Structures are given as C-alpha cells and as structure tokens.
Amino acid sequence: MNANKIFLCLFMLLLTNLNYSCKSKTGASASTSTIVPLLVDESKTLTRIALGSCNRSDYEQPLWQPIVDEKPDLWIWLGDNIYGDTEDMKALAANYALQKNNSEYQKLMRSTPIIGIWDDHDYGVNDGGKEYPKRSESRDAMLDFLDVPKSNPVWQRDGGYQSYTFGEAGKKVKVLLLDARYFRDRVERRRKEYPQYIPNLTGTILGEEQWKWVEEELKTSDAQIHIFGSGIQILPVQHNYEKWNTFPQERDRLFNLLVKHQVPGAIFISGDRHIGELSKKEIEGLEYPLVELTSSGLTHTYENASEENNLRIGKLTDQLNFGFIEIDWKGDKPIVDLEIRGKGGKLFQAYKIDYNQK
Numbered sequence: 282m283n284a285n286k287i288f289l290c291l292f293m294l295l296l297t298n299l300n301y302s303c304k305s306k307t308g309a310s311a312s313t314s315t316i317v318p319l320l321v322d323e324s325k326t327l328t329r330i331a332l333g334s335c336n337r338s339d340y341e342q343p344l345w346q347p348i349v350d351e352k353p354d355l356w357i358w359l360g361d362n363i364y365g366d367t368e369d370m371k372a373l374a375a376n377y378a379l380q381k382n383n384s385e386y387q388k389l390m391r392s393t394p395i396i397g398i399w400d401d402h403d404y405g406v407n408d409g410g411k412e413y414p415k416r417s418e419s420r421d422a423m424l425d426f427l428d429v430p431k432s433n434p435v436w437q438r439d440g441g442y443q444s445y446t447f448g449e450a451g452k453k454v455k456v457l458l459l460d461a462r463y464f465r466d467r468v469e470r471r472r473k474e475y476p477q478y479i480p481n482l483t484g485t486i487l488g489e490e491q492w493k494w495v496e497e498e499l500k501t502s503d504a505q506i507h508i509f510g511s512g513i514q515i516l517p518v519q520h521n522y523e524k525w526n527t528f529p530q531e532r533d534r535l536f537n538l539l540v541k542h543q544v545p546g547a548i549f550i551s552g553d554r555h556i557g558e559l560s561k562k563e564i565e566g567l568e569y570p571l572v573e574l575t576s577s578g579l580t581h582t583y584e585n586a587s588e589e590n591n592l593r594i595g596k597l598t599d600q601l602n603f604g605f606i607e608i609d610w611k612g613d614k615p616i617v618d619l620e621i622r623g624k625g626g627k628l629f630q631a632y633k634i635d636y637n638q639k
C-alpha cells in the first residue's frame with residue numbers, strides 16, 4: 282500500500298467515525314460523509330439475496346441490522362425506496378441524500394452490493410406513469426442514489442430498467458429490474474367501485490422498447506434462475522390497488538415470453554403493498570410454478586391488513602418485513618427458498634421451490 286492509499290484509508294476511517302458520532306434518533310445523520318459503494322460484482326455466484334421496499338427516509342429504519350445479519354450477497358430495492366412525491370428535483374435529491382446519510386442504511390452500504398428499481402413514490406407521483414413530467418430527471422436521481430456506474434447501459438437509454446447476470450457457469454442468476462412507471466400508460470381511477478382502477482385492455486406497462494429488451498435478455502440468457510423485480514405486484518389479481526393485472530394483456534405477455542423461451546427458474550419479486558406475502562401460479566407450458574415474493578414495507582405497513590388473494594401461499598404479513606432468497610446450488614438444478622422476515626430476523630413465511638422436481 283503506498284502513501285496515498287494509506288492517507289485515503291485514514292481519511293475514510295475518520296469520515297466513518299464522524300458519521301457515527303452525529304446519529305439522530307431515526308438513524309438519519311447530520312454528516313455529509315460519503316460511503317464508497319461496494320462494487321456490484323457479477324462474477325460472484327449468489328446464494329443469499331435480500332430485498333425490500335416502501336421506505337420513508339424520515340422514519341425509523343429498524344430492519345437494516347437484521348438484514349445485514351443475514352449476510353446477503355446482494356440487496357435489491359423494489360421501489361418506494363424513498364417517498365419523494367414531488368416535481369422538485371432538489372427536494373428529491375435531498376430526500377435521497379437523507380436516506381444515504383441514515384447510519385443504519387450505511388451498515389448495508391458498507392457490507393452489501395446494492396441494486397434496485399423504483400415504484401411510484403420515488404418516481405415522483407402516487408400511482409404515476411409516463412405522464413409525469415420529470416421522469417427523465419427523476420430517473421437520473423434514482424441511478425445516482427443507487428450508484429449505478431456510468432458504464433451501465435441504463436444511462437444510455439430512457440427508463441430505469443436494468444439487468445444483471447451473476448455467477449459462474451451453471452450457477453447463474455439473472456436479475457431483470459423492470460420499470461413499471463416510465464412508460465406506463467395512464468390508468469383511470471374510480472372511487473367506491475371495484476376494481477379501483479378501470480382495466481386498461483390496450484395500454485402498456487413496460488412500453489415497446491422495454492419489452493424488446495426483456496425478450497432479448499431472455500432469448501440470450503444462459504442463467505439457471507431469472508429474478509424479475511417489479512414495484513407493483515405481478516401475480517395477485519383480487520386486490521383493489523395497482524397491479525399488473527390492471528393491464529391483463531401485459532401480464533399475459535410476460536407469462537407467454539417465459540413459455541416461449543422456456544425460461545428456467547423464473548421468480549417474481551415485488552413491493553408497494555405495505556404487506557408481505559407469497560403467491561403462486563401454475564402456467565400452462567411451464568414445468569414449474571411461478572412464485573412471487575412481495576415484501577413491503579421496511580418502515581411502515583398496513584396494520585391489521587386483510588385481503589383476498591386466491592394465489593397466496595400461507596398468510597399475509599402486516600409487520601415490517603424484508604424478503605430473503607436463499608439458493609442451494611448443490612443439485613443438478615437449484616433449490617430456492619423464498620422467505621419473508623422481520624425484526625430480529627423473525628421468519629413470517631417461507632416457500633421452497635425445487636427445480637429438480639417436475
């Protein structure tokens with residue numbers, strides 16, 4: 282180590298200590314210190330992935346320590362990563378900065394590579410789509426928050442969708458982070474009627490460019506597991522809030538692509554709902570069930586939530602929660618554990634998918 286590197290290390294150590302000395306009750310820090318993000322190293326084989334959503338930067342954030350305790354190889358943000366809800370980009374940046382200065386979150390930043398996608402509140406408008414006038418500027422703010430390197434192709438196109446392929450041959454995980462906001466056609470809302478959103482039978486969630494990208498990613502993939510991240514839920518159809526099924530043809534299009542390309546190990550992960558739940562659906566032409574892990578929220582939930590979901594496995598969780606995926610690579614095909622956990626690492630729900638079984 283040369284003298285410059287030693288000086289840099291001492292400087293970073295000093296910043297770190299300064300930061301911990303200014304901690305507030307919510308974990309938000311008055312420090313302006315910068316954490317150098319961990320490299321997202323796609324050559325690494327993943328066995329432990331943590332994920333979560335719905336996180337108010339000004340609320341207490343008690344789950345980062347239990348998340349770090351699980352020693353994940355990767356953290357995936359699934360949207361409403363902050364509650365920006367603004368067209369003021371300075372206010373949005375300040376909100377992201379508050380989150381990055383949260384000393385509890387900084388424990389994750391120091392220990393775990395981080396990727397992610399947004400939902401409506403960090404995008405900038407509740408239940409918003411392509412009509413949001415600041416979508417381009419907000420996209421850049423999200424990528425800055427996530428420290429996405431300028432070499433990532435996402436910077437060269439519109440929208441926030443990204444893909445990452447981790448691991449050695451035969452143990453590959455492709456993560457496709459879908460952008461369900463930037464290109465989404467308008468949805469019409471109605472009050473006191475079911476469903477709250479009038480189904481849009483001709484519009485799009487992803488937009489044609491993103492769909493082309495998804496298909497190309499699937500067609501050329503040699504991964505054994507494909508994790509699709511979406512802010513809003515993909516499988517559940519019964520609840521009254523935003524979901525892929527507001528655009529049923531888009532949901533079918535995703536299923537059809539999985540069948541067409543015989544995509545192995547497709548798993549959905551989502552947030553948004555302020556509940557945690559696991560859902561499962563058999564698709565004709567796919568030899569394994571599609572399972573969706575919904576984890577929301579990290580700082581606030583719908584307490585005493587109860588709603589119908591005929592695809593649900595087990596029970597709904599209305600406590601603060603994060604999602605956890607553990608992959609066993611020992612067999613011919615992987616075995617995947619999907620879990621919803623809470624404070625102290627408490628296990629609320631779990632489901633195992635063994636891809637060796639037909």
Ligand SMILES: [Fe+2]
Binds near residue numbers: 360400553
């Ligand atoms: Fe949301």
